[in-house]
Amino acid sequence: MEDENLAELFWSVARRLRHQSHESLQPFGITPGQGRAFLVLAKHGTMRLSELADHLRIAPRSTTEVVDGLQERGLVRRLPDPADRRATLVGLTPAGEDAAGRIKAERGAQGERFFAALPEGDRAELARILAALRVSDAP
DSSP, X not given: OTTOOHHHHHHHHHHHHHHHHHHHHGGGTOOHHHHHHHHHHHHHOSEEHHHHHXXXXXXXXXXXXXXXXXXXXXXXXXXXXXXXXXXXXXXXXXXXXXXXXXXXXXXXXXXXXHHTTSOHHHHHHHHHHHHHHOXXXXX
C-alpha cells in the first residue's frame, strides 16, 4: 500500500463500488448508462430530453438511444411537452417508479455492507471529506 498514491486508492475503491452498482442493475436488464439516466429521472422527475442530456453530460443523440432502451423495458415514457410541442418530455412509468425504488434500496444496502468495514467515526469523516471534494450534485 505504500507505493499507491491517494488517487490510485480512490479509483480502486470507486471501481469496486461501480461493480456493485452494475450488479444492482442486472435484474432490470439496464446498462450502467441507462441506470444513470434512470436514476436522474427518479431524482428530478419528468424533464425534456435535452435537460436529461445536460444532467448526464452526453450528446442529445446519445440520450435518445439511452431513453429508447429504457422505454423498451417499460421503465420510461415519452410525453409531448405542453410548453413546446416540438420538444419531448421523458418520465418514469409506474413500473419505472417501482424499479427505481428497488434499485435505490439495493444500492443503499450494498453501500451499507461495503462501508460497514469502517468504524462509524471514520464513515462520518469519509462522508465529510467526499462532500467537500464533490464539485456539484450532478449524478
